[in-house]
Amino acid sequence: MSSGKKMWSAALLATAVLAVTAACGSGSGGESADGKVKLRFSYWGSDARQKMTEEAIKKFEAKNPTIDVEGEFSDFGSYYESLSTKVAASDSPDVITIEIRGLREYADRGTLADLSGKVNTADIDAKVLATGAIDGKQYAIPSGVNAWSLVVDPQAIEAAKQKMPDDTKWTWEEWAALAAKVTAESGGKVYGTQQAFNPAFLQIFAAQRGEVFYNGNKLGVSPDTLKAWWAIMQELIKSKGSPDAAKSAEVGAQSVDQSLFATGNGAMGMWWSNQLGAINKASGKEVDLLRMPKIEGATTGGMFLQPAMFYTASAKSERSAEAAKFIDFMINDPEAGQIILSDRGLPASSKVLAAVKDKLPPSDQKTLAFLDKVKGELADPPAAPPKGASAMEDILTRYSEEVLFGRMTPDDAAQKFITEANASIAG
Template identity: 80%
Template sequence: MSSGKKMWSAALLATAVLAVTAACGSGSGGGGQSADGKIKLRFSYWGSDARQKMTEEAIKKFEAKNPTIDVEGEFSDWASYYETLATKVAANDAPDVITIEIRGLREYADRGTLADLASKVNTADIDSKVLGTGAIDGKQFAIPTGVNAFSLMVNPGLVESSKAKLPDDTKWTWDDYVKLSSQITEGSGGKVTGTQLSWNPAYLQIYAAQKGEPFYNGNKLGMSPQTIKDWWAVMQNLIKTKGAPDAAKSSEIGATSIDQSLLGTNTGAMGMWWSNQLGAASKASGQELDLLRMPKVEGATTGGMFLQPAMFYSASSKTEHAAEAAKFIDFMINDPEAGAIILSDRGLPASSKVLAAVKDKLPDADKKTLEFIDKVKSELADPPPAPPKGSSAMEDILTRYSEEVMFGRMTPDDAVQKFITEANASIAG
């Protein structure tokens, strides 16, 4: 789940025309029937080349078990996924099975794009609170593929070689985080930077929770202006103490994928990402990486971290093959053979039975992720519900105003008021 800043801006432009153009589509959507008489399902998803390869392998396994069904994968990179999907939906040509993430769930569900999958897919082995994140107004529009948590990743070797010490992550504060980042940069002679900045809304959500504030309160932001300014101050202090790159470099790095990050290129010792990205970061760096709890606000009574589905499978409300679409989703969620192929690529499997079946087959980095999630599970907040419609633009809005502050082009006081106004307008409904 990379930042997707460009993706969401484009997607909003495309989805804005759905209500107007949906009635103009000429097709019925879905896959229809292939020339050999088999039912054809179209399945849209995004990701890396590695994800495409394993997904195609899982599809072949499904087809072998269901010889009357052909599944056609519609794969794209992350940046173009939602723009392409919105265009297809607007043209009444939605795929039968749609991969979606929580930020886009309400937008598509509220437009009638998604089918209610309640009782259509076996969800008995999925935690009820995790499953509930895919439900809106009592209808189960999406089934979670797997779970992860927004966490701090660290390269212990680079920390130690910089003559710094890893923290006790059950006790450390944001001041400790800034100090450690600065020590790493200084101790390495500038060859390694302590950390890199992140504008992921999950980061701010965790920080706000530590202050007892929700990110959203209905169709508006629930955070106080002071909390947002305090969060920016952490990043300003990181830049000031050289614990993170300057504003220009931070902006440049922030637009790249995890394999091009400071952590991924072994030029930085820490960074914040979703826990299911530990494998990708470890592979890119070639180093042993670990996960840490996020630092806390001084005196906080909660760490603010939470479980969240990595993504969901959903079905088009217009599909002509609803039973087959549900059968494919059920396979991808519940079949141990599918789980053995996909492993933790879409988060640690949401099905407890599948997770038990594949945990010994997980790569070492993913075993670390599982151990970390198990260790902190009792501290994690319940998975948040799907955010308001329009929240898909939040990361773009947050990044723009955060960078204005980091570059010194706007004062925190001016930026916070403009950010809140624009963000609230986006999610007003």
């Protein structure tokens, strides 16, 4: 996702589900003191995102002088807890930012409005737009897109006397071998890569083995695929291509700002493509995006586009027309696009992307060029996952760490992970 952080713990997810279920109306909005319609807009992010969002809001208000937009901003860690509390108190914001992992949680409980025909989506790729639809209703409009990718520091590879890989045909074994050589050549000062436990990584790996991550309300990933995936991680630790289990768990729980790249101790890693700028800033270097490695003989690379986030509207809002107008502005107005640029993913609207393309910073130009290069290879964007998917990253990380620390065998961990994950998404 756009934040790169874990979403909800299982406990918080349970609280949120109960809160959403309790929702029975909306006390949002009203009128400003000067008689204008007041529209509430909730979103998360960094201080930089807040600043640019407030600038976009001012631009919208200038074009719509009868509407005041009140931004309700928080950091990612507290966002969903705050949102679920508001919804439970019948105080839902009029416009709500949400991730794909939480979309069905809210849509299935009647929290979100159907935006079909209310927002202009003509310039959004139909397959990307479909990720915000559930049971034929367009509950969410994607802000922008990204892809889970391999990030590499060419300088670190060169310093280790290695060649940059040919990412059109490299394998997981070649990636792990390169990582081990980088660590060895640096005397252990720079690790070849850091571990990643994001479900997007497993989804890509599973696709290369002909499996889907979700099959309805059950996992489509087999125990054998999980064991093969963990075997790659175990090999990285054994060869010192990555830090040991303890350090990997510590780094894996941190944001880009505390990654091995940021401390000058890593040559490769995996992140969402829209995080390239943040990685460049944190590392002080110009890093590149590569295709994910493949299983020998795989007929697909498994990579896919995914919305960085969505705009949705409260089904209980008394200002549904104004909410739709604001979402339309954030998605389709080139002036909004020139303010927001790629902060919420590369713009989903092809017209807005064309309008801001030359204004994107170098790292985002690089991301755009990379996605253009691989677009013919990408799988269709996945549909919104089942309810309970918000907890998947925490569950997957926990069992991955059990395997890497040697506290659980891969066979045992695979069975227990599948059982717990299926219980979470059973509906």
